[in-house]
Amino acid sequence: xxxxxxxxxxxxxxxxxxxxxxxxxxxxxxxxxxxxxxxxxxxxxxxxxxxxxxxxxxxxxxxxxxxxxxxxxxxxxxxxxxxxxxxxxxxxxxxxxxxxxxxxxxxxxxxxxxxxxxxxxxxxxxxxxxxxxxxxxxxxxxxxxxxxxxxxxxxxxxxxxxxxxxxxxxxxxxxxxxxxxxxxxxxxxxxxxxxxxxxxxxxxxxxxxxxxxxxxxxxxx
Numbered sequence: 001x002x003x004x005x006x007x008x009x010x011x012x013x014x015x016x017x018x019x020x021x022x023x024x025x026x027x028x029x030x031x032x033x034x035x036x037x038x039x040x041x042x043x044x045x046x047x048x049x050x051x052x053x054x055x056x057x058x059x060x061x062x063x064x065x066x067x068x069x070x071x072x073x074x075x076x077x078x079x080x081x082x083x084x085x086x087x088x089x090x091x092x093x094x095x096x097x098x099x100x101x102x103x104x105x106x107x108x109x110x111x112x113x114x115x116x117x118x119x120x121x122x123x124x125x126x127x128x129x130x131x132x133x134x135x136x137x138x139x140x141x142x143x144x145x146x147x148x149x150x151x152x153x154x155x156x157x158x159x160x161x162x163x164x165x166x167x168x169x170x171x172x173x174x175x176x177x178x179x180x181x182x183x184x185x186x187x188x189x190x191x192x193x194x195x196x197x198x199x200x201x202x203x204x205x206x207x208x209x210x211x212x213x214x215x216x217x218x219x220x221x
Contacts, residue, residue, distance in 0.1 A: 032047075036219075042073075044075070094151060097217070098155055183196070
């Protein structure tokens with residue numbers, strides 16, 4: 001029997017059993033997806049991947065660019081990345097648009113075309129269990145049966161900057177936002193009110209899952 005691919009497979013198996021190295025022929029490419037936000041705003045996702053024969057491949061995180069609405073919409077890089085899980089899907093809901101302003105984790109696109117520098121935010125805004133205890137928030141969060149989301153949203157609202165972390169709990173419709181940890185700034189982010197648990201959310205919609213938030217982007221299929 002003369003079957004070339006079978007001979008190659010048997011040869012590879014024999015070499016591997018003998019502890020001999022196989023050729024590490026490599027190839028790669030790019031995955032691309034588009035997330036669409038309210039007002040036809042578009043987030044352009046790109047992930048590079050590398051493959052090697054006989055070895056497991058690797059995919060990079062999704063790099064994101066934002067195309068402003070309009071036929072000649074300007075394209076700008078979005079700070080941060082999205083975790084790569086599949087080449088045909090991405091967590092688009094972690095990106096969004098409210099009142100024409102694009103949102104990503106702890107930042108928003110300002111009128112001058114630059115993203116708010118999240119490094120200017122207080123360290124406590126990266127809320128950890130230890131921080132919640134230190135700030136006296138843990139009992140309120142526990143009473144709600146909730147868990148803080150690992151990302152936060154920032155947005156100008158009525159002359160102030162509002163920062164919110166969604167508090168998630170199991171509900172009949174799935175894991176939903178039941179309250180937020182919130183802070184505000186009246187001086188463009190130079191100083192902030194203490195973080196507090198509240199149901200007076202200014203960004204998130206209570207009772208909805210993260211995926212169902214009205215401002216969230218959706219995968220273009």
